[in-house]
Amino acid sequence: MDGYDTDIAGDPFNALGDPNRRAIVELLRTGDRSVQELADALPISRPAVSRHLKLLKDAGLVADHAEGTRRLYRLHEEGVEAVRAYLQQVWGEAAARFKLTAEN
Numbered sequence: 001m002d003g004y005d006t007d008i009a010g011d012p013f014n015a016l017g018d019p020n021r022r023a024i025v026e027l028l029r030t031g032d033r034s035v036q037e038l039a040d041a042l043p044i045s046r047p048a049v050s051r052h053l054k055l056l057k058d059a060g061l062v063a064d065h066a067e068g069t070r071r072l073y074r075l076h077e078e079g080v081e082a083v084r085a086y087l088q089q090v091w092g093e094a095a096a097r098f099k100l101t102a103e104n
Contacts (some may be wrong), residue, residue: 015059
């Protein structure tokens with residue numbers, strides 16, 4: 001995929017391979033959240049959430065910013081869009097062929 005390292009830390013698909021990281025991504029779909037807010041919504045500790053956020057950030061899927069004394073995390077739109085575009089490229093043609101076959 002363009003713009004991504006092939007090492008494990010920078011691979012968005014590896015980052016999304018963990019159910020806790022997928023849960024974090026789903027929680028961030030609704031808006032910015034702190035580590036504590038994420039930890040409160042998940043069955044994992046704050047340090048575990050921080051480790052997962054680091055991997056998601058390294059993979060280009062999450063960004064963070066300071067707001068007062070808190071650090072808030074959000075989905076990194078460019079990284080998420082790159083994953084979406086890749087999946088569309090790979091699966092889009094197959095889905096179109098399947099639809100065409102099903103309609104005939």
